[in-house]
Amino acid sequence: MTSMFDQKIDRRNTHSMKWDEMESRYGISSDDGLPMWVADMDFRPPQAVNDMLARAAEHGINGYYGNDAPFKDAVISWMKRHHQFEVKPDWISTVPGVVAGYSMAIQAFSQEGDGVLVFSPVYHAFGRAIRDNKRRLVESQLVERDGAYYMDFDNLAKQVDERTKILLLCSPHNPGGRVWTTDELTQICEFCLERDILIISDEIHHDLILDGSKHVVTATLSEAIAERTVTFTSASKTFNLAGFATAACIISNTELRRQYGAVTAANGVHSTPLGSNSTTEAYNHGDAWLEEVCSYIAANQELLIEGLEAAIPGAKVMRMASTYLQWVDFKNVDLPFDEIVSRIQKQAKIAVNVGSTFGKGGETFLRFNLACPKSTVEEAIKRLESVFADLRVQSTV
Numbered sequence: 519m520t521s522m523f524d525q526k527i528d529r530r531n532t533h534s535m536k537w538d539e540m541e542s543r544y545g546i547s548s549d550d551g552l553p554m555w556v557a558d559m560d561f562r563p564p565q566a567v568n569d570m571l572a573r574a575a576e577h578g579i580n581g582y583y584g585n586d587a588p589f590k591d592a593v594i595s596w597m598k599r600h601h602q603f604e605v606k607p608d609w610i611s612t613v614p615g616v617v618a619g620y621s622m623a624i625q626a627f628s629q630e631g632d633g634v635l636v637f638s639p640v641y642h643a644f645g646r647a648i649r650d651n652k653r654r655l656v657e658s659q660l661v662e663r664d665g666a667y668y669m670d671f672d673n674l675a676k677q678v679d680e681r682t683k684i685l686l687l688c689s690p691h692n693p694g695g696r697v698w699t700t701d702e703l704t705q706i707c708e709f710c711l712e713r714d715i716l717i718i719s720d721e722i723h724h725d726l727i728l729d730g731s732k733h734v735v736t737a738t739l740s741e742a743i744a745e746r747t748v749t750f751t752s753a754s755k756t757f758n759l760a761g762f763a764t765a766a767c768i769i770s771n772t773e774l775r776r777q778y779g780a781v782t783a784a785n786g787v788h789s790t791p792l793g794s795n796s797t798t799e800a801y802n803h804g805d806a807w808l809e810e811v812c813s814y815i816a817a818n819q820e821l822l823i824e825g826l827e828a829a830i831p832g833a834k835v836m837r838m839a840s841t842y843l844q845w846v847d848f849k850n851v852d853l854p855f856d857e858i859v860s861r862i863q864k865q866a867k868i869a870v871n872v873g874s875t876f877g878k879g880g881e882t883f884l885r886f887n888l889a890c891p892k893s894t895v896e897e898a899i900k901r902l903e904s905v906f907a908d909l910r911v912q913s914t915v
């Protein structure tokens with residue numbers, strides 16, 4: 519069956535980080551390289567977004583943005599329809615990206631030297647934001663069981679101390695694609711409430727559910743948890759709008775909102791017409807697109823699991839329930855890790871993220887971005903079969 523996502527769109531020379539920085543970052547030419555690294559999609563967004571952009575280009579004026587009521591209505595409606603999260607307009611503010619948002623929240627809710635807890639391995643910008651803000655990175659390593667990540671509550675209790683002020687939670691989790699259950703989320707949030715640790719919940723991947731799992735918004739767990747939670751989300755991962763640098767911060771607690779608002783005001787944060795309007799259009803008209811993209815990514819995942827594990831004896835793909843960022847463990851491959859990376863990047867010319875940048879536990883992993891046409895995944899598998907052919911010969915003798 520064909521899909522609109524099968525189309526290969528030439529993104530070279532469009533100021534695409536994924537394509538146009540592959541040469542400088544990986545030494546891989548975009549002419550024959552496969553960019554499977556940074557988290558954006560090689561797909562066009564829902565048509566309503568591009569229609570809005572065409573109208574805006576025709577109008578041609580790009581002044582300051584005002585009247586955010588349609589944006590807030592779209593966020594409220596989306597959260598209610600997709601996540602059973604009842605949000606009030608006053609709780610929402612925009613911010614130029616989720617990373618910028620949680621970085622300012624770290625400034626608002628902790629002091630230099632305070633600890634910020636994360637479950638590692640985790641999205642690399644978590645550690646960066648914590649260190650750049652001169653806070654202490656407190657890592658509780660996830661444990662792998664039956665091919666999926668779980669929080670280790672015994673280990674967690676040993677990591678935190680009275681200067682641990684914030685949990686920076688990635689829900690669903692990147693990498694690994696775990697969709698945390700209600701029980702897991704409740705347990706971690708109660709742990710935080712008992713120790714007066716504020717919860718910053720990065721839910722940017724919440725719409726990209728591949729296997730029917732139910733994403734639970736942290737702030738819906740209980741009134742007490744909502745009171746101590748700052749939620750960040752965005753249409754950017756869901757609908758491939760990251761270049762618009764627009765995300766939503768949702769805080770129900772008035773005092774937390776005031777403290778966070780003081781930092782965003784001090785930093786001159788404001789929203790943009792194209793960022794806000796693209797989010798509005800995607801949320802209002804993107805349901806069918808989202809359903810199709812999730813099935814497309816799920817099919818790419820099946821393709822990669824079968825093809826990669828057959829191509830590289832010992833490699834193990836962690837099946838993701840969410841995201842499009844496939845986490846692959848090379849621990850049992852009979853080659854030094856540097857050699858594996860070199861074969862994938864230098865010989866197969868596939869640009870992938872190296873696991874150690876995600877913190878403790880990521881050392882033997884690579885991350886493959888599957889938000890690409892199926893033909894890209896097929897080509898990647900073909901190249902992997904070729905550059906690891908010697909391992910398959912060895913494993914059959």
Ligand SMILES: Cc1ncc(COP(=O)(O)O)c(C=O)c1O
Pocket residue numbers: 557614615616617618641688692720722723752754760763764765
């Ligand atoms: C968990 C997570 N949070 C945030 C981001 C980036 O968000 P933004 O571009 O809005 O800063 C990413 C991008 O991959 C991500 O995976």
